[in-house]
Amino acid sequence: MRFTSSPRGARLARRLVSHRLNGWGHPYASDVNETVSLIAAELTGNAVRHxxxxxxxxHMRLAVTTSVxxxxxxxxxxEKQPTAVCAAELDAEGGRGLFLVSQLxxxxxxxxxxxxxxxxxxxxLHV
Known part of the structure; x- marks a missing residue:
């Protein structure tokens, strides 16, 4: 699907991911739904910001198989490619998004x- 490059577009994309996963058998409160929704929030937020x-x-695409x-x-x-992923400093205001994605x-x-x-x-995410 296509979304506007705005905070609202990122929020709608994340909500759509959660809704679709629920419909595909991964309930809203499940670890899988919450993890993929967090990954979606980070990636769509980065698309809007950077x-x-x-x-x-x-654009966002979500695909589900029996195991992935x-x-x-x-x-x-x-020209704006993600840089090396590392943990941000404790007092940093940003820089944690792709680190979270890499860990989740x-x-x-x-x-x-x-x-x-x-x-x-x-x-x-392998499920």
Missing amino acids: GNVPGRDF IRLEVTDTRA ATRWAVMPRPSGPGKTVWAE
Whole structure:
């Protein structure tokens, strides 16, 4: 799905992930739903904060198999790639998002956007 590159768009995307997972048999209060929703919040928030190009939306794809949940978030800013992931300083105001994703997801990575400028950040959770 496509969402506006705004805090509201990121919030709607996270809520849609939680709603879809509930419909696919991972209830709202389950560890799986809460974990993937947190990953979605971080990736969509990053797309809005760091991948925003005025007038361009971000895209999100959620896929579920019997053993893997995969979330992909695509934005149109190719020059802003995620940097090395490390724990942020205790008093830092940011820098924890991808560290959280790296700790919660089974696998994650960044790849070029297949259909134009930009990038896709994806994360998988084995269930």
